[in-house]
Amino acid sequence: MTTTRERRLDPESCYRAVTSRDRRFDGVFWTAVRTTGIYCRPSCAARTPAYGNVSFHPSAAAAQAAGYRACKRCLPDATPGSPDWDVAATVAGRAMRLIADGVVDREGVEGLAQRLGYTPRHLSRLLLAELGAGPLALARARRAQTARVLIETTDLGYADVAFAAGFASVRQFNDTVREVYAASPTQLRGRRGGRTGGGTVTMRLAVRTPFAGRALLDFLAYHLVPGVEVAGGGWYARTLDLPHGPGTVRLEMADEPQPGRTAFVTATFTLHDLRDTTAAVERARRLLDADCDPTAVAAHLGTDPVVGPLVRARPGLRVPGQVDGDETAVRTVVGQQVSVTGARTVTGRIVAEHGRPAVTDVPGLTHLFPDAATLAEVDPAGLPMPRARGRALVGLAAALASGDVVLDRGADRDDVRRRMLALPGIGPWTADYVAMRALAHPDVFLPTDIGVRNALRGLPHLPDRDDGAVARAIAGADAWRPWRSYALMHLWSTLMPPVAADRPEET
Known part of the structure; x- marks a missing residue:
């Protein structure tokens, strides 16, 4: 593991990126300058330091642990995360996703390690080797970043900022901010802020x-x-x-x-x-x-005769993720073999009957999506869908509620797929779609999906669009690895109607 990381952070290659101020490497590594005691993102507009005065770190936390403070000019912690975390889905990447979700703040290092299937000591060794910092240091760096953003963009009181960012006390918040940014919370706020308050x-x-x-x-x-x-x-x-x-x-x-x-x-x-x-x-x-590297995706897919024209016409297309893996899985089962409109209608009925009412300031937002434990207790016969699909949905919800299937971005993708396929009524299409949306798998393709076939038949740049041509295009999808999820989204995007302007959706 350390060999891969050290090879990726080859000092000469990193320095070339710093010299050219290449923004593609922001969030991939950080540059620490010995003569100033600060660390920057590679694209920092400040004068390029001499090669002998810099070191390179795989995380902001590693630079902080080495005694460097954040640059006030380029704000190096305010960058997207490394795209490698989703591509490789290593233990370190999965841990970073959970740390970013606040798992260490809520459950401690032991809770993080338990979710990942390691002892706290072994997990700390893995993260130190891969990211240059242990879980506590990585969580501290995340808290400091959140605190700075809240200080500079809201008028929340400092105590509210401290607890919103995940600090255990105001004193810990003050000490960390001063150490990381070489400024007090009051100095960071200055004359900025004042846009929001309350909750x-x-x-x-x-x-x-x-x-x-x-x-x-x-x-x-x-x-x-x-x-x-x-x-x-x-x-x-x-x-x-x-x-x-x-x-x-x-x-x-x-x-x-x-x-x-x-x-x-x-x-x-x-x-x-x-x-x-x-x-x-x-x-x-x-x-x-947000952490996708669209330049790498375009470089690989842009010359392909099938999806290349789509990639060039719509640069930066994303694979939509999720805010709750369990919700994504349930919605996927509801959508099996039905139209998108039909799935929306059925899911809306399930939400109205089993979701928790929510009081919001946004018209149309009335419920939380029903949790897995609630749906696991539902009688499949009472669900507005075929009986077999209802049983599959309730069975999946039971597996999610019991922890037999975990979709929190810390789970191993292969293990999740194996466990899902073992459930009655869950096939490869469902398991792979969940991997793409819930686990951010960048290399999923759904060859049996009717939307894929319809999209291929509608591509004007293909000379032949009959069933044979569609079959050949699908057979050649391996050429899109390791970005097949993005190729899939480019095909689906040709079928998406634009959202109505300045009008909420009918509910």
């Missing part, structure tokens, strides 16, 4: 470019569930079932077609408990596929 937090979520925000919005709007999600021109909102209580998020999505920079999605969270800020932010970032 509402507005933040900008960093996303790599290019970013096809409108296409992502179209997909989410087309699949939205009444009562849980609404969308309008340029925005999407939904309810959130968070560790300490309910909440909502509204995301404003626009296209940013230019590569080599960082775009920002404005997210407004309304939370019952501000301690859920970290979890809410991470779940919104999952939904946005």
Whole structure:
């Protein structure tokens, strides 16, 4: 493991990226400067330090642990995460996703290790070797980043900021902020802030470019569930079932077609408990596929004769993620062999009958999606679907509720697929779709999907679009590895109707 990481962080290659200020490496490694005692993102606009004065670190936490403080010019911690975490799905990557969700803050290192199937000591060794810091240091770096954003973009009191960011005390918050940023919370805020307060937090979520925000919005709007999600021109909102209580998020999505920079999605969270800020932010970032490296995807798929024209026409297309893996799995089972419109209707009825009512300020958001334990107790005969599918849904919910199937981004993908396929009524299409959406698997293809076949038949750049041509295109999908999920989304995107402008979806 250490060999892979050290090879990827070859000093000479890293220094070339720093010299060219290449934004593609922001979030992949961090540059520490011995003469100034600060660490920066590779694209920092400051004068390039001499090669002999720099070292390179695989995480912000590693740079902090080495005694460096964050650059005030480039804000190196405000970057998307490494795309390698989703591609390789190593233990370190899975751990980082759980740490970002606040698992260490809520359950400690022991809880994190238990979720990943390791002892705390062994997990700490793995993370130190792969990321240069242990779980406590990584969680501390995440808390510091969240605190800085809240300080600079809200008028929350400092005590509220401290607990919203996951700190155990105000003193711990003050000490960490001073150490990481070489400034007090008051100095960080300065004259900025003052936009939000109470239980509402507005933040900008960093996303790599290019970013096809409108296409992502179209997909989410087309699949939205009444009562849980609404969308309008340029925005999407939904309810959130968070560790300490309910909440909502509204995301404003626009296209940013230019590569080599960082775009920002404005997210407004309304939370019952501000301690859920970290979890809410991470779940919104999952939904946005914010850590994707669209340049790498385009470089691989852009020359393909089937999907290449689609990739070039829609740069930065994302694979929509999820805010709750259990919800994604249940919705996938509901959608088996039915139209998207039919699945929305059926799921909306399930939400209305079994979901928990939620009081929100967003018209149309009325319920939390029913949890697995609730659905596991439902009589399959009472569900608005064929009896066999109802039994499959209840069986899946029981497996989720008992922990036999775990979809929290810390689970091993192969193990999840094996466990899902062992459940009655769960086939490869369902297991693979869940892997793509719930576990952020970048290399999923669904050859039997009717939408794929319809999309291929509708591609104007293919000389032949008969059944034989469709079969040949599907047979050649291995050439799209390791980005088949993105190729799949490009095909599906040709079928998505645009969301209605400035009007919430009918519920």
